Each structure stands twice: as structure tokens, then as C-alpha cells.
Amino acid sequence: MDSVFKRARQFSREIAAPMALHIEREIRRAPTNKEPVWEFVRAAGKAGLLSLTIPKKFGGGGYSWATCVILFEELCSVCTGLGNIIGGHYLGMFVMRNTFSLARTAEVFREIVANETSIKPVLLASAMTEPSVGSDHTEVGLWESARPQSEARPVEGGYILNGRKQFISCGRLSTYHLVFMSTDRKNYMDSMATFLMRSDAKGFSFGRDEKKMGQLATPATEMIYEDCFVDESNRLTPYFGPIAKKxxxxxxxxxxxxxxxxxxxxxxxxxxxxxxxxxxxxxxxxxxxxxxxxxxxxxxxxxxxxxxxxxxxxxxxxxxxxMNKMFLPAKRNGYRRKQIIDGVLTAGASQFGSDLLQQRKMRHSVGKAIGWVMDHAGLxxxxxxxxxxxxxxxxxxxxxxxxxxxxxxxxxxxxxxxxxxxxxxxxxxxxxxxxxxxxxxxxxxxxxxxxxxxxxxxxxxxxx
Missing domain, CATH: 1.20.140.10 (Butyryl-CoA Dehydrogenase, subunit A, domain 3)
Structure with missing residues (x-):
């Protein structure tokens, strides 16, 4: 943890701080030019700051999510906009991990590590806000007042996504994004699902970047889905059980x-x-x-x-x-949560496990098993x-x-x-x-x- 603190502070003061005002001026001068922002992202990748919490079995740093608290404070002490670029990326990784979609998580995490020092590092974004759904999407007690217009319609082999998302942090910078949509708008609260999508997918396009008052370094992007097909394997949340409801x-x-x-x-x-x-x-x-x-x-x-x-x-x-309690070593009722979760992640990351988890029935079974662990974890x-x-x-x-x-x-x-x-x-x-x-x-x-x-x-x- 101390090494992360030193690395984050050194990067913030020596790399991010000199960039902050320069990037802000360049964004004001030429809003569509994202090269100054990519210079920062590449520097963060070379410093190893894009994969700190990815498990070591996937090539990442293997640090706990407590490191994000340290990293974000240090980055935002020099520029909140630059900090939010990294923050949006880690939010995407956090969502992926907590869906327990083992094969896809392993694949994406390994791609992040493999491209961390490349000319274009792999970033994640999370798309939830819509033109008709804002903060009421983030609080369960207000879901009844939400009026979502987007929908993921089930079809053979996957889903057809239609709708718009807006104010998506890092949207235009992302290689992958996780989009939250319901599969039945009439049953919105119980049919919410998370889908993984590449940003170059057919039927998907970027709209405008918002002209915000602050955090100019982080693009807040409109995401447009027009008959965009998502394969069954890229639905990350299970079909039933406590995980989907969380x-x-x-x-x-x-x-x-x-x-x-x-x-x-x-x-x-x-x-x-x-x-x-x-x-x-x-x-x-x-x-x-x-x-x-x-x-x-x-x-x-x-x-x-x-x-x-x-x-x-x-x-x-x-x-x-x-949810982070699930990933801490703790013995309860004769089993260890972390060992079970790590074992499932390792199995899902293998080629055999990946092939097996393409079967809907097996994914249901794994969802039930993890749901049982969650029920007994004392959350x-x-x-x-x-x-x-x-x-x-x-x-x-x-x-x-x-x-x-x-x-x-x-x-x-x-x-x-x-x-x-x-x-x-x-x-x-x-x-x-x-x-x-x-x-x-x-x-x-x-x-x-x-x-x-x-x-x-x-x-x-x-x-x-």
C-alpha cells in the first residue's frame, strides 16, 4: 500500500500537475482534439496505474480496492478532471468484477494489462444515465419514478439494444463500456441487466461531448444504440438471484x-x-x-x-x-469466502471454464452458487x-x-x-x-x- 501511495504522489506531482492547466486550455481551444488527454492516459499506463486492482493471476497489480482511495485523492489534489478519467476506468473494472462474469472479466482484464503501456491503452466506461433517467437511477428508493427509454430486447443468441445514454464519463475514450439496460421496460426494476460492449460495435455510435463547466479533461459523452446486437455471452449479470438485484x-x-x-x-x-x-x-x-x-x-x-x-x-x-467483504479472507460457517471466489475466478479464467460458462445452464448454476455465498456473507x-x-x-x-x-x-x-x-x-x-x-x-x-x-x-x- 505504501508503494502505491509513493507512486501515486510522484505521478501526480511530476506528471499530472504540469499537464492539468495545459489540457484544460487545449480542450477549450479545440474540444474535439483528445490527444492531450491521451498523453495523460499513456503516462498513467506507463506508471502502472491502470491495472492496480486487477488480480495477479490476470497480470495486474493485485492490490485491494483501498488503493483506489489513495490513488484518487492524490490525482484529484492536482486535477479532478484527470482523476475522473482514471476513476471512470476503475468504476468499469469494479462493475465487471462484481457481476462475477468470469470468462469475460478475465479476457478484458488481460487485455487491459497487455495494452497498458501501448500507444492506446484499453479503458472502460460505465453507461447508466439517460436523458429521462438521472439520479433516480442511482437510488433504489427512487426507481419507481424513473422513466427509462432504452431497452435490451431479447432475441435468438443475444439482445438488440436501442436507446441513448448521456453524461458518460470517459465514454469517447473507452475501448469497452458496460451499459445498464432493462430487458423489459414494463418490469424495469426487476429486469435490469449489465451488458459488455466494444465501442466499435455495429449499431453503436458516439454522440456529442457535453460542454461542461468543470472537469474538462474528462469527456462526458452521449452514447447512441441503434439496433445494436449484443451476444448472449456479453450479458454480464445473471438471470435471477441476488446478484442481479444488487x-x-x-x-x-x-x-x-x-x-x-x-x-x-x-x-x-x-x-x-x-x-x-x-x-x-x-x-x-x-x-x-x-x-x-x-x-x-x-x-x-x-x-x-x-x-x-x-x-x-x-x-x-x-x-x-x-460487496468488498466478498473478497476478504474470512471464515464463516465452515468455508472461506475469498477462497471460494478466487477459485471460481480461476476456473472461469481457464479455457475449459470459459467454454463451459458459455452455456446458459452453467452460468445459471454459477450464479446460484455465488448467490448462496453472498446470502451467507453477512452483507x-x-x-x-x-x-x-x-x-x-x-x-x-x-x-x-x-x-x-x-x-x-x-x-x-x-x-x-x-x-x-x-x-x-x-x-x-x-x-x-x-x-x-x-x-x-x-x-x-x-x-x-x-x-x-x-x-x-x-x-x-x-x-x-
Whole structure:
């Protein structure tokens, strides 16, 4: 873990930091030119930062997902947009791993490792948001209000996908993307499935990239599906059982990673303000020696500490109650979860296992087996989602507070683009919105912790 921290910090300061403002200017000047962004991705690949959590049996670093918390804070302390490129990629890997689609996961993970130092590394993206479905897609309690227009229609040998996704981070950069669609819009909540698709598939195309206020380095792309055929083997979620119903539990961990990104952004605002205060003289005295400036900087530093503590608490909750508990060595009821999961992954990664898992009946059996393990693993996703949603919402709020304090401290200098503080504020605003708005996170916390224990409370419904 310490080696990852050192590698991430060195990369962020020596490679990412000098690139950040340059990439932002180039994107403003020529929005369709992604070469500056690819320069960053190639540098990240050469530093080994695209495969840290891929199991060693597939050629990756074999690190736990705790490394993502470290990596994202370090990257986002210099640029949240660049951090989100890597974040979107790891989100895709996290979704793939948690679908337990063994053969396809092994194939894609090995391709990521094989191309990590190539001229065009393999990146993943996850496509969930639609023009008619936003944050209500990320919270189970609001699914009834969602109005999805996309659909994956079952046909012989696979599915025909039609619809649009939008605001997909890293969409245009991705070699593969994981698209969430229901196989029956009338039964949306119970028919949600995840499909793996190459971005050069017939019937699929990229639409426009959104003109956002912040995180310009990360393209937010429209994804268009027009009679796009997906083979049966590329449906990643099982056909029944608890795994399919846990699709939105992925959001628990991804919100935690947004909290880590926000912690990095809050730290970046503090560090930039501190540097300015050390280098600036006001009324014959270095700014950092003024008492009022010390109070502001002290407040900003405390916000970073509180934010980091919330992320650590969220991760602790995840490994004790969430999906990551499945991948920790623990003996329960006479078996070891990690050994079972690792054994299934290894079998699925073999050629024999891969061929066997192409059979629907066998995939059903494996889904049942893993579902049984999940049922007996003592997962408590409502508790986990409560802590991770809290981390996402409050860390991004604290980061926004730091950006505002930094601009106040710097005065008119804070408004200049070349100083970088106004960029931090614009970048942070997006963290308060995607992966479920902070208001949606707050609603979910209340619903899971308060309303579920008080039958006198009337929750919001789609009729209101």
C-alpha cells in the first residue's frame, strides 16, 4: 500500500500537475482534439496505474480496492478532471468484477494489462444515465419514478439494444463500456441487466461531448444504440438471484470513491491557497503571517481531515458490510469466502471454464452458487450505502467550502484561470451532482436509517 501511495504522489506531482492547466486550455481551444488527454492516459499506463486492482493471476497489480482511495485523492489534489478519467476506468473494472462474469472479466482484464503501456491503452466506461433517467437511477428508493427509454430486447443468441445514454464519463475514450439496460421496460426494476460492449460495435455510435463547466479533461459523452446486437455471452449479470438485484449496490462503493476524489480536491484547494499565502506580501507582511489568513488556512486543513475521516469510515463500512467483504479472507460457517471466489475466478479464467460458462445452464448454476455465498456473507448494504453516501455528499460539500475559502483568501487572484483555484471550484461542483446528487444521497440516508425504523413517517413518492 505504501508503494502505491509513493507512486501515486510522484505521478501526480511530476506528471499530472504540469499537464492539468495545459489540457484544460487545449480542450477549450479545440474540444474535439483528445490527444492531450491521451498523453495523460499513456503516462498513467506507463506508471502502472491502470491495472492496480486487477488480480495477479490476470497480470495486474493485485492490490485491494483501498488503493483506489489513495490513488484518487492524490490525482484529484492536482486535477479532478484527470482523476475522473482514471476513476471512470476503475468504476468499469469494479462493475465487471462484481457481476462475477468470469470468462469475460478475465479476457478484458488481460487485455487491459497487455495494452497498458501501448500507444492506446484499453479503458472502460460505465453507461447508466439517460436523458429521462438521472439520479433516480442511482437510488433504489427512487426507481419507481424513473422513466427509462432504452431497452435490451431479447432475441435468438443475444439482445438488440436501442436507446441513448448521456453524461458518460470517459465514454469517447473507452475501448469497452458496460451499459445498464432493462430487458423489459414494463418490469424495469426487476429486469435490469449489465451488458459488455466494444465501442466499435455495429449499431453503436458516439454522440456529442457535453460542454461542461468543470472537469474538462474528462469527456462526458452521449452514447447512441441503434439496433445494436449484443451476444448472449456479453450479458454480464445473471438471470435471477441476488446478484442481479444488487446492481445499484455498486453505487455504494463508487460514491465512496467520489468522496476520495473530493478529499483530494479539498486538499488541492488548501495546498494552492497555502502556497499563495506563503508567496504573497500584504501591507509589508507575508500573507501567511496574518492572523485572519491563518484562521482561513486552519479551517481549510480541518476540512481535509474531516473529509478523509469520512472516506475512511465509509471504506471500513464497505469491507464489513458491502460487496468488498466478498473478497476478504474470512471464515464463516465452515468455508472461506475469498477462497471460494478466487477459485471460481480461476476456473472461469481457464479455457475449459470459459467454454463451459458459455452455456446458459452453467452460468445459471454459477450464479446460484455465488448467490448462496453472498446470502451467507453477512452483507448489510443499507448500512454500507449510508456511510458511503455520507462520504460522497459531505466530502464534496467540504471541498466546495475549501474552494470558496481559497478564492476569498486569494481575492482577485483566485478568479484568474492561471492560478487554478477557480478551476478547482468548477471541478468540485460536478462532484456534488454525479453518482447521485448530494440531495439524493441525503434522501437515501434518511430512508434507510430513519424512515425504516419509524412507521409514522411518510416517504416521498412519485405522485408528489
Amino acid at each position: 446492481t445499484t449496490d455498486f453505487m455504494g462503493f463508487t460514491r465512496l470513491l467520489i468522496g476520495a476524489m473530493a478529499t483530494g480536491a479539498a486538499r488541492g484547494a488548501y495546498e494552492r491557497a497555502l502556497t499563495f499565502a506563503r508567496d504573497t506580501t500584504v501591507r509589508g507582511e507575508v500573507l501567511v503571517n496574518h492572523q485572519w489568513a491563518q484562521m482561513v488556512l486552519g479551517d481549510m486543513y480541518m476540512n481535509v481531515l474531516i473529509s478523509r475521516a469520512a472516506v475512511q469510515e465509509g471504506f471500513f463500512s464497505d469491507v464489513n458490510h458491502g 448489510n448494504t443499507p448500512i454500507m450505502n449510508t456511510f458511503t453516501s455520507t462520504a460522497k455528499a459531505k466530502c464534496s460539500d467540504l471541498a466546495m467550502m475549501n474552494a470558496n475559502l481559497g478564492i476569498d483568501l486569494m481575492g482577485s487572484f483566485g478568479l484568474r484561470q492561471d492560478e487554478g483555484m477557480e478551476k478547482i471550484l468548477r471541478d468540485i461542483k460536478l462532484l456534488q451532482i454525479y453518482e447521485g446528487t448530494n440531495e439524493i444521497c441525503t434522501f437515501g440516508v434518511f430512508q434507510r436509517i430513519v424512515a425504516d425504523h419509524d412507521f409514522g413517517i411518510r416517504m416521498w413518492s412519485k405522485s408528489q
